[in-house]
Amino acid sequence: MSDKSGLRVDAERNRQQILVAAEELFLERGAGVPLDEVAKRAKVGIGTLYRRFPTREELLAATSNERFLSLAEASQARDADHDPGAAIRAYLEELALNTSTYQSLAASLGTVVECGTPGCNAITAEGNRLLRRAQEAGAVHADVTFADFIYVVSAISIALEKDNSPKTRVIHLVDLFLSGIIVR
Amino acid sequence: MSDKSGLRVDAERNRQQILVAAEELFLERGAGVPLDEVAKRAKVGIGTLYRRFPTREELLAATSNERFLSLAEASQARDADHDPGAAIRAYLEELALNTSTYQSLAASLGTVVECGTPGCNAITAEGNRLLRRAQEAGAVHADVTFADFIYVVSAISIALEKDNSPKTRVIHLVDLFLSGIIVR
DNA sequence: TTTAAAATGGAGGAACCCTCCATTTCATTT
DNA sequence: AAATGAAATGGAGGGTTCCTCCATTTTAAA
The missing domain is CATH 1.10.357.10 (Tetracycline Repressor, domain 2)
Incomplete structure (x- = not known):
């Protein structure tokens, strides 16, 4: 079953982890921080991050x-x-x-x-x-x-x-x- | 003999070539153009460009x-x-x-x-x-x-x-x- | 000519980007 | 509960740009 976001529950969980990690790293090191590191801190593959937020701007907008x-x-x-x-x-x-x-x-x-x-x-x-x-x-x-x-x-x-x-x-x-x- | 710039004549010639190439490429493609390409158009090694203009900003300032x-x-x-x-x-x-x-x-x-x-x-x-x-x-x-x-x-x-x-x-x-x- | 200081170029290591797809996980159907 | 296919995953790998480093070459003074 998918919740209201329309994502599968595993996908939604990963999305949240990415947002948390991005928020932290943007605060610590600025909006230009390497996206690989965001993925790493979110315990998610870089491919997953790109699938959910195709551009850095979209990630910024989300946070x-x-x-x-x-x-x-x-x-x-x-x-x-x-x-x-x-x-x-x-x-x-x-x-x-x-x-x-x-x-x-x-x-x-x-x-x-x-x-x-x-x-x-x-x-x-x-x-x-x-x-x-x-x-x-x-x-x-x-x-x-x-x-x-x-x-x-x-x-x-x-x-x-x-x-x-x-x-x-x-x-x-x-x-x-x-x-x-x-x-x- | 060095001219008033204090550079050896070959160095000064290269400096000018870099400035000309940079001016052209900045106009064509913006201030973010790869510096390798500036060096290539100036017919100069990338190392020479960096020796003369350690940062992009200094090159921008010069042009x-x-x-x-x-x-x-x-x-x-x-x-x-x-x-x-x-x-x-x-x-x-x-x-x-x-x-x-x-x-x-x-x-x-x-x-x-x-x-x-x-x-x-x-x-x-x-x-x-x-x-x-x-x-x-x-x-x-x-x-x-x-x-x-x-x-x-x-x-x-x-x-x-x-x-x-x-x-x-x-x-x-x-x-x-x-x-x-x-x-x- | 000799000499040493200045200058050179470009190979190569590092950082970051982003795509791609073989594999795994989830949700639905039987 | 097993089967099935759609969704999601991760990370290897290819591409780009950066910038350093140093063996070689060029210049200009001695």
Whole structure:
């Protein structure tokens, strides 16, 4: 009998082991860790890993899934308290911090976020919602796109990785994006 | 006799051949092209290439050197005509366009710009000068740093690479950073 | 010419990637 | 509970790129 994932139970067990091993190794050594080692720690053949996650990005997307889900939920929960601009600020800050979880996840963010897992879909939908609402309220320029958000978050995360900066730097960089560098 | 580079003439000749080959291949196939192929096109052993340019970044910095030099000069030439804010805008736009010359140069911009070649020094000095001047004139927030410029340009260039966007997109993204996304 | 310092090239070991398929395991049918 | 076929497995192996190392060659000074 197969459970709801549609995988055989042995396959599903291995899938979980791969996810656990990947999560650990990404945390320890960054998102570029050799996949052979992920397979080894998961006690699974490398072929099995590739069968389940054909690309590194898909594996990254899978390990990010829950984090993205809870980010999206947290953003919705904040909704009532904040004005549109503040909601976007909080969303961007949290996404940037999350993207700094693994060294060199940032470079893949654009791809990862399009991967179609529930978490990726949720975080994308939420970002689009916040953006649309802020634009309807006239709080954000009409020519800003969700893609701009992703680029900005990637840039900020890359910056963070490089000099291993504190959280305050995220706030500075998000501010920069939101307010512009020019005094007026 | 050695010329001013301090290299033996055969070594200097090979260095030039490597630079020419690298420039060609980076343009054709991006900044990640195998270095063996650069060596082959330069008609030089791979060992010679590594002796002269121990890392890919150093080779990138060397091929970017003249471009950076002329960008810095052009920026200084614009100086008279523009107000501080416009000078920065032009500087960022040109640097972003230049950084999109080779596919995947963007990711290395931060490292490349610190490489110490004359061109890297010139572009850094010029950026710092523009920034300081704008800040003294009160046109740019005091907490903006030159590192922010580099992050911004990287983000823009990564965006450009991804969807192979037209120049108008550079302008949009630079505007975003200069003015912020929030209406006021 | 001689000499030694500088430069060379490319073989080869290591790291990582990813495919392929002979074998094993699971779930269903009889 | 035995048989059956679909699903899953693992890891050998071929490919790519990296980078070091050193026996040989080239240059330039003595």
